[in-house]
Amino acid sequence: xxxxxxxxxxxxxxxxxxxxxxxxxxxxxxxxxxxxxxxxxxxxxxxxxxxxxxxxxxxxxxxxxxxxxxxxxxxxxxxxxxxxxxxxxxxxxxxxxxxxxxxxxxxxxxxxxxxxxxxxxxxxxxxxxxxxxxxxxxxxxxxxxxxxxxxxxxxxxxxxxxxxxxxxxxxxxxxxxxxxxxxxxxxxxxxxxxxxxxxxxxxxxxxxxxxxxxxxxxxxxxxxxxxxxxxxxxxxxxxxxxxxxxxxxxxxxxxxxxxxxxxxxxxxxx
DNA sequence: AGTCACCTGATT
DNA sequence: AATCAGGTGACT
Numbered sequence: 588x589x590x591x592x593x594x595x596x597x598x599x600x601x602x603x604x605x606x607x608x609x610x611x612x613x614x615x616x617x618x619x620x621x622x623x624x625x626x627x628x629x630x631x632x633x634x635x636x637x638x639x640x641x642x643x644x645x646x647x648x649x650x651x652x653x654x655x656x657x658x659x660x661x662x663x664x665x666x667x668x669x670x671x672x673x674x675x676x677x678x679x680x681x682x683x684x685x686x687x688x689x690x691x692x693x694x695x696x697x698x699x700x701x702x703x704x705x706x707x708x709x710x711x712x713x714x715x716x717x718x719x720x721x722x723x724x725x726x727x728x729x730x731x732x733x734x735x736x737x738x739x740x741x742x743x744x745x746x747x748x749x750x751x752x753x754x755x756x757x758x759x760x761x762x763x764x765x766x767x768x769x770x771x772x773x774x775x776x777x778x779x780x781x782x783x784x785x786x787x788x789x790x791x792x793x794x795x796x797x798x799x800x801x802x803x804x805x806x807x808x809x810x811x812x813x814x815x816x817x818x819x820x821x822x823x824x825x826x827x828x829x830x831x832x833x834x835x836x837x838x839x840x841x842x843x844x845x846x847x848x849x850x851x852x853x854x855x856x857x
Numbered sequence: 858a859g860t861c862a863c864c865t866g867a868t869t
Numbered sequence: 870a871a872t873c874a875g876g877t878g879a880c881t
Contacts, residue, residue, distance in 0.1 A: 647876080647877095662877080663875095665876055700864045700874090701865075702863060702876070760875055845858075
């Protein structure tokens with residue numbers, strides 16, 4: 588379920604997995620199409636023998652930095668997952684790519700739908716590629732003032748604005764809907780028509796929703812077995828069409844925006 | 858701004 | 870059999 592919180596949790600987990608500092612023994616794309624339009628075999632050759640120096644995240648991208656100034660950018664799209672296994676021979680059938688380190692330890696990219704993408708760039712290309720992205724919503728750069736200025740420049744419906752990675756980086760269908768619910772904003776409302784107080788509320792709800800979700804995602808990935816429902820992120824509107832709103836009891840509605848489902852409460856969000 | 862394509866699996 | 874899915878980029 589990869590929006591910002593899940594990608595962030597994966598990033599932290601990878602950093603604790605003990606592969607940073609290791610040398611790549613072998614890289615393999617089991618499904619070369621996930622590198623398109625790049626050539627999988629060229630990425631494999633470019634990575635082999637290099638040291639993995641750092642792993643970080645920007646928006647929903649995982650960035651694996653290698654010696655020599657190369658960056659492997661992994662985007663999980665809908666169903667991708669990235670994790671370390673102790674032995675590459677334990678790979679599942681959904682594994683689309685794999686980076687092996689010493690003693691068969693392997694970083695695997697699993698993706699049943701194979702919509703995810705892996706590309707290789709130089710550090711410089713990477714900077715240019717990421718430059719258009721909006722601010723990280725959990726960084727100091729993302730302030731109510733910033734949101735007010737950006738909002739004034741956009742006539743997009745609020746939900747589409749939030750999902751645009753070049754507005755705010757990392758929000759997806761679930762957390763955009765949840766943030767709008769908590770700020771009591773109608774998802775169809777054009778951004779530039781929102782009052783100042785609403786934008787303040789929206790800023791606060793984005794930060795709160797994402798922080799909560801990062802916490803749950805980290806717990807979920809650290810101890811999947813004993814992960815209690817109580818501490819998991821729970822949605823007020825997402826995927827609750829026809830159920831009654833947890834605050835006002837009116838029925839949650841589903842509408843279509845930009846080809847995706849948007850869930851909202853007509854009572855709470857005017 | 859809307860539609861499709863990319864893929865596969867789950868649900869209706 | 871048809872529809873839906875947490876994302877994005879390339880079309881119109």
